[in-house]
Amino acid sequence: MSDDATTVIAQGTFDVLHPGHLHYLREAAAMGDVLHVIIARRENVTHKQQPVLADRQRRDMIAALDPVDSALLGDREDIFVPIERIDPDVIVLGHDQHHDEAGIEHALTERGIDCAVARASGREPEFDDELLSTGRIIERICEQRC
Ligand SMILES: Cc1cc2nc3c(=O)[nH]c(=O)nc-3n(C[C@H](O)[C@H](O)[C@H](O)COP(=O)(O)O)c2cc1C
Numbered sequence: 001m002s003d004d005a006t007t008v009i010a011q012g013t014f015d016v017l018h019p020g021h022l023h024y025l026r027e028a029a030a031m032g033d034v035l036h037v038i039i040a041r042r043e044n045v046t047h048k049q050q051p052v053l054a055d056r057q058r059r060d061m062i063a064a065l066d067p068v069d070s071a072l073l074g075d076r077e078d079i080f081v082p083i084e085r086i087d088p089d090v091i092v093l094g095h096d097q098h099h100d101e102a103g104i105e106h107a108l109t110e111r112g113i114d115c116a117v118a119r120a121s122g123r124e125p126e127f128d129d130e131l132l133s134t135g136r137i138i139e140r141i142c143e144q145r146c
């Protein structure tokens with residue numbers, strides 16, 4: 001890849017995969033030439049229930065998806081460590097992620113990382129019963145199989 005390639009970072013938990021994840025990763029990939037995806041460590045998922053699936057399993061599934069050039073497990077302590085290493089041009093936040101653009105931009109500037117922060121769009125269900133949320137899929141499994 002040439003030096004003027006645009007490098008993009010997406011990130012998330014990606015527990016049980018669904019088409020909303022694909023929508024986000026396709027949109028992130030379309031913002032540049034190379035897409036790196038950071039997979040949140042289980043211990044750092046504190047804003048909702050922790051993932052059912054192991055860190056490596058979630059990473060390996062994301063790595064196999066077409067829009068993704070590389071998938072890596074996040075840092076355990078400092079979310080800016082992988083960003084410093086990858087040195088992206090754009091970080092894409094998911095449509096519903098609790099991180100705010102201004103806060104991330106401020107932290108990047110403080111660390112001397114020159115990088116834009118963008119927000120992806122959300123994808124709505126295209127047919128009745130399409131589930132676009134890991135939490136909802138797990139609820140459905142519990143309702144129908146437990
Ligand atoms: C720019 C950025 C970088 C991140 N890097 C890491 C990381 O290195 N390690 C980690 O465990 N979590 C990291 N995270 C946090 C997770 O992705 C975080 O849990 C995220 O909010 C998951 O949201 P989701 O469950 O809505 O996908 C990062 C988040 C952002 C916004």
Ligand SMILES: Nc1ncnc2c1ncn2[C@@H]1O[C@H](COP(=O)(O)OP(=O)(O)OP(=O)(O)O)[C@@H](O)[C@H]1O
Binds near residue numbers: 013023122
């Ligand atoms: N329906 C959707 N449309 C667009 N992006 C989505 C959709 N669902 C998830 N994403 C994005 O995918 C990334 C990973 O999402 P995450 O792993 O939190 O899945 P989730 O289905 O939202 O989980 P949960 O239901 O537990 O909140 C995030 O950036 C999130 O915004």
